Structures are given as C-alpha cells and as structure tokens.
Amino acid sequence: MASGSDVPNSGPRSSADPTSTTSTASGGGSVEGELPPKARAFLRRMTAATGGGMFIDGFVFATFAAALAGRAHDALHVSPLWESLISASVLIGTFFGGLALGYVTDRIGRRPMFTIDLSVFLACSVLLLFVQASWQIFALGLVMGLAVGADYSIGSPLLGEFAQARKRGNFLGLLEISWNVGYVVAYLIGYLINSYEPGWWRIILVASAVPAIICLFMRHGLPESPRWLISKGRREEALAIMREDMAAEDPGDLIDEEETDTHWGLLFSPDYLRRTIFACTFWSAIVMPYFALTFFQPDILRSLGLGSSALLGALLGTVIALVGATIGWYIVDKVGRRKILIPPMFGCGAFLLIAAAHSHLPTAIGAIAFFGYLFSYGIMSILPGIYPEEVFPSSVRASGVGVSTAASRAAAAVGTFLLPTVQAAWGTPAVLIIMGVVSLIGGITSYYWAPETNGKSLTLTSHRTDPHAYRKPTGVAA
Numbered sequence: 001m002a003s004g005s006d007v008p009n010s011g012p013r014s015s016a017d018p019t020s021t022t023s024t025a026s027g028g029g030s031v032e033g034e035l036p037p038k039a040r041a042f043l044r045r046m047t048a049a050t051g052g053g054m055f056i057d058g059f060v061f062a063t064f065a066a067a068l069a070g071r072a073h074d075a076l077h078v079s080p081l082w083e084s085l086i087s088a089s090v091l092i093g094t095f096f097g098g099l100a101l102g103y104v105t106d107r108i109g110r111r112p113m114f115t116i117d118l119s120v121f122l123a124c125s126v127l128l129l130f131v132q133a134s135w136q137i138f139a140l141g142l143v144m145g146l147a148v149g150a151d152y153s154i155g156s157p158l159l160g161e162f163a164q165a166r167k168r169g170n171f172l173g174l175l176e177i178s179w180n181v182g183y184v185v186a187y188l189i190g191y192l193i194n195s196y197e198p199g200w201w202r203i204i205l206v207a208s209a210v211p212a213i214i215c216l217f218m219r220h221g222l223p224e225s226p227r228w229l230i231s232k233g234r235r236e237e238a239l240a241i242m243r244e245d246m247a248a249e250d251p252g253d254l255i256d257e258e259e260t261d262t263h264w265g266l267l268f269s270p271d272y273l274r275r276t277i278f279a280c281t282f283w284s285a286i287v288m289p290y291f292a293l294t295f296f297q298p299d300i301l302r303s304l305g306l307g308s309s310a311l312l313g314a315l316l317g318t319v320i321a322l323v324g325a326t327i328g329w330y331i332v333d334k335v336g337r338r339k340i341l342i343p344p345m346f347g348c349g350a351f352l353l354i355a356a357a358h359s360h361l362p363t364a365i366g367a368i369a370f371f372g373y374l375f376s377y378g379i380m381s382i383l384p385g386i387y388p389e390e391v392f393p394s395s396v397r398a399s400g401v402g403v404s405t406a407a408s409r410a411a412a413a414v415g416t417f418l419l420p421t422v423q424a425a426w427g428t429p430a431v432l433i434i435m436g437v438v439s440l441i442g443g444i445t446s447y448y449w450a451p452e453t454n455g456k457s458l459t460l461t462s463h464r465t466d467p468h469a470y471r472k473p474t475g476v477a478a
Contacts (some may be wrong), residue, residue: 006260021166035164039246046162047171049114049222050155051178052215053383056121057148058182059209060316061090064141065295067188069311082134084417087295089450091137091146091166091413101146102153102402103264106395110158111224113150117344125209131204137205144208149409153402159396161390162246165457167425170191172389173382175330178379180322182211183294191311200446213220224315227394227458252385266396267403275391276400278406278449283384285345285442287408289352292415294318296423304355304370305363313367316373325413332382336454341383343445347376352436356429372383390453393462423433 035043062088078086097117103114104368124144131137156175163171172220189207211236223245226238242248267276283474293300299315328340351373358366369412384404392400415435 016459030223036247039248042245043162043171045218046222047158049175049177049215049218050159051194051220052211053118053148053155054175054178054210055150055182056118056215057090057094057151057212058179058184059186059211060125060141060144060148061120061295062183062186063190063204063208064090065297066187066194067201067204069298070190070194070201070204071198072205076134076137078134080420082138084420085138086134086141086305088413088417089147090145090461091143091291091409093142093147094149094198094409095145097146097149098152098402098405098409099149101150102398102400102405105150105153105398105402106228110154110398111230113154113215114158114211114222115219117147118212118219120144121151122209122212122216125206125212128205128208129478131202131205138387143253145409149405152405153398156385156389157397157401158225159387161394161458166455168390168458169330169337169386169404169454172386173332176382176385177322177325177329179242179385180318180325180378184315184318184435185321187315191315194311197205199409225394225444226396228267231394251405264399265399267363267392272392272400274449275451276403278445279345279391279400279404280390280449281445282341282387282442283404283408284411285438285445286377286380288411288415288438289348289373290321290381291412291445292419293431294321295416296419298372299423300428301367303423304358304366306367315369320371321374321378321381324375325381326378328379328382330384333454336452337383337387338450338452341380341446341450342443344376344380345439345446348380349436349439349443352378352432352439356432356436359379359429363380374400387450387453388460390456391451392462394458397462 068083068086072078073083101113101117117210121144124140124147128137128140131140156172158170159175186204186207190204193204223241224237226241229235229238229241231292266272294314294317297317299309301313301317302309324344328344332340351369354361354369355366355373358369388401389397415438419431422434451461
C-alpha cells in the first residue's frame with residue numbers, strides 16, 4: 001500500500017492555478033492570493049462562528065464531568081449506572097446527530113442548519129438549571145448531543161469550503177483548538193465552583209448557555225457555502241457570494257466543482273470507501289481514549305498516586321492537552337498532516353502502556369507518562385477538524401463528516417460507558433492497556449491510509465482518484 005507519496009495523475013485542475021498568489025488581470029482578487037481586508041474580516045467572523053460550536057462541545061462535555069465530580073453526584077443520587085449513562089449522553093446524541101443531520105445538511109444546505117442546531121442546544125442548556133433527577137440530565141444531554149453532532153457536520157465543512165488551500169489547516173485547526181479551550185474553561189469554572197461554592201453545581205450545568213447565546217449572534221447573516229451551491233447547480237449564487245463576501249473575481253478551483261446529487265451511499269462506494277474507513281478509524285482512535293480518560297481523569301490520577309491533588313492534576317492535564325493542540329495547529333500547514341498524526345498516535349500508545357505499569361514505577365513516572373499521553377493527544381487532536389473536510393466531495397462532505405463524527409462518538413461513548421466497569425473489575429492498568437492498544441491501532445491505520453492533503457485545493461483532495469495519488473500543487477511542500 002502507498003503511504004502518502006505524491007504521484008502525478010489526471011485529477012481536476014482549474015483554469016487558474018489554485019495556488020496562485022497573484023491577482024487576476026481584471027483587478028479582482030484571487031481566492032488563493034493575498035486577501036483584501038473585507039475577505040479577511042469575513043473569514044475571521046466565519047472562523048469565530050464555527051469555532052464557537054466546537055468551543056460549546058468541549059464546554060458542555062466538561063461541565064457534565066465537573067458537575068458529577070462535585071455535589072451534583074450526591075444531590076441527584078446518581079448511581080454508577082446513571083453516571084456512566086450521563087457521561088456518554090452527549091456522545092450518544094452526537095452519534096445520531098452526525099449520522100442523520102449531516103445528510104440533511106447536504107440536502108438542504110449549510111446555512112439553515114447552522115442556527116437551528118444551536119437554538120436547540122441553547123434551550124436544553126437553560127433547562128439543565130431545573131433538573132431534579134439523573135435521567136433528566138441524560139435526556140437533555142442526548143438532545144444537546146444531537147445539536148453538537150449537527151454542528152460538526154455543518155461548521156467545519158462550511159469554513160473549509162471558504163478557506164484558502166494554503167491556510168486551510170490553520171483555519172480548520174482553530175476549530176479543534178476551540179474545543180480544547182472550551183473544555184479547559186469549563187473545567188476551570190467547575191474546579192472553582194466545586195472548590196469554593198460546591199452548592200452551585202447547577203450553575204456549572206447551565207453555564208453552556210452563555211457561549212451558545214454569543215455564538216448565535218455571530219452566526220446571524222452568514223451566507224451559504226459556494227461549493228455546496230455549485231454542487232446543486234446554483235453557480236451564479238455561488239459566484240455572487242465569492243464576489244460579495246470574499247471580494248474575489250477569480251474563484252480559483254471553485255469553478256471545477258461538479259454539479260452532483262447528494263447520495264449517502266457514495267461514501268461507501270469503491271471510490272470513497274477507504275477514505276470513509278480511514279476518517280472513522282483515525283478519529284475514533286484519537287477520541288475514544290481521550291474522552292474516557294478525561295471524563296474520569298481525577299479517578300485515573302488518584303489511581304496513579306496523586307491522591308488529594310488529583311482534581312488539580314486533572315485541570316493541569318487539560319492545559320497540557322491545549323498546549324499540544326496549539327503546537328499542532330501552528331505546524332500543521334508547515335509540516336503536513338501525516339507528520340502530526342502518525343508519530344503522536346504511536347506516542348499516545350507508548351505513554352499509556354508506560355502509565356499502565358505505574359505500580360512498578362515511581363509515582364512521578366506514571367503521572368508524567370499520563371501527561372505525556374495528553375500532550376501527544378493534543379498535537380494530533382486538531383486533525384479531526386481537518387482530514388474529513390478534505391477527503392470528501394462537496395455533495396456529501398457534511399455527510400462524510402457526519403459519519404466520521406458518528407463513528408468517533410460511538411467509540412468515545414463505548415469507552416466512557418465501560419471505563420468504570422473495567423476499572424472496577426480489573427483496575428486502572430487494564431483501562432490504560434486497552435486505550436494504549438486503541439492508539440496503536442490508530443497509528444497503524446494512519447501509517448498506511450492517511451493521505452497528505454497539505455496545501456492542495458478541495459477540488460483536488462476530494463476527487464475520486466486515490467487520495468495517495470494527489471498531485472503536489474506548484475510551490476507547495478507536502
């Protein structure tokens with residue numbers, strides 16, 4: 001099998017070189033040249049509006065974990081079963097939201113779903129203030145997860161379809177940075193409330209309403225994706241949006257987009273099946289260990305010997321993951337996708353296996369290995385916001401992202417649900433060994449199947465030609 005080399009092919013090329021950095025002869029801007037101030041302002045707004053959804057996803061996951069780590073557990077008489085169900089509720093909802101609503105987004109467009117999903121999330125956030133039983137948190141978490149799953153299928157494809165090829169990794173990587181920031185902020189809020197006002201656990205749960213309101217305001221008035229419009233035969237509308245919002249007379253590779261009906265089965269056709277499997281597998285291998293281990297991070301760290309410092313150590317762990325994600329974001333368009341996926345994935349496996357042997361090692365070694373895992377995770381954590389958007393065509397891009405999201409959340413939900421049971425039966429070392437093996441499987445899959453899409457146009461990276469055979473754009477290092 002190929003491992004990511006670039007081989008010439010007859011893939012689509014626009015009449016204007018998509019990587020050109022010059023302006024068109026008519027004086028209009030090029031979507032791949034130096035953007036005018038209006039276009040830069042638009043992309044900043046689009047990034048903030050889509051990143052807000054990712055911030056909210058990380059935020060709500062951490063609020064559930066922080067609330068259960070505090071007084072909510074006793075106040076609501078949460079049993080071990082309900083604790084597992086609540087921990088997996090948002091993930092289960094995200095599974096169905098990504099699977100079903102990604103297809104809906106490809107059918108009716110990115111724009112209408114962009115506000116509907118967040119409005120539903122906001123309503124559920126407010127209702128969390130009034131919960132009286134475990135099942136109510138679980139039910140609201142399911143619906144919030146549906147909205148989150150929809151947002152994965154909408155936000156990142158929408159931003160990726162506007163972003164410049166040479167900077168697309170940085171734009172899309174910011175979305176995953178936003179997830180990590182949301183998790184850290186929510187965990188910090190939870191830590192402070194649990195430490196100084198533990199009776200305010202309802203405030204932890206309802207806090208996600210604040211970023212949801214802000215994000216709704218930012219999304220008001222944003223346009224439809226030009227690539228989606230062209231895939232539906234609405235070429236003039238697409239070009240008008242590029243002129244109005246991106247100030248671009250030269251649409252670059254946009255003109256190579258094909259008018260195609262949305263067929264969900266395309267994801268499982270011979271042309272795209274390997275990409276679908278890869279996107280689902282690498283994303284699952286990233287998030288299954290992370291979601292499970294961080295939701296119960298204080299328990300894991302106590303098992304590793306941190307004792308009363310476990311809650312503070314969990315907060316430190318979220319910061320370490322954020323530092324790793326920031327480094328990954330900074331280098332992704334400089335060194336390429338494969339280099340920040342494959343070594344960190346194997347690194348995660350190695351660190352978790354070392355941590356699993358903590359009882360035979362000094363306490364510091366086990367804790368350092370666990371934090372090393374979080375740092376390695378952070379570096380590659382930006383790629384779920386990049387790879388799926390790059391390997392599927394516009395007609396099924398949201399569906400492809402939705403299927404990948406669904407697979408990853410199913411894996412994360414299974415890991416999060418089963419972790420307490422495995423830990424109770426066989427101890428923390430068994431948990432860490434299982435998660436380490438998952439990371440190693442992800443590393444092997446990525447080594448053989450991860451394409452190098454760095455700096456290439458979406459028309460090229462999503463073409464039905466084998467992704468390993470993408471042509472390297474002129475002047476862009478892979």
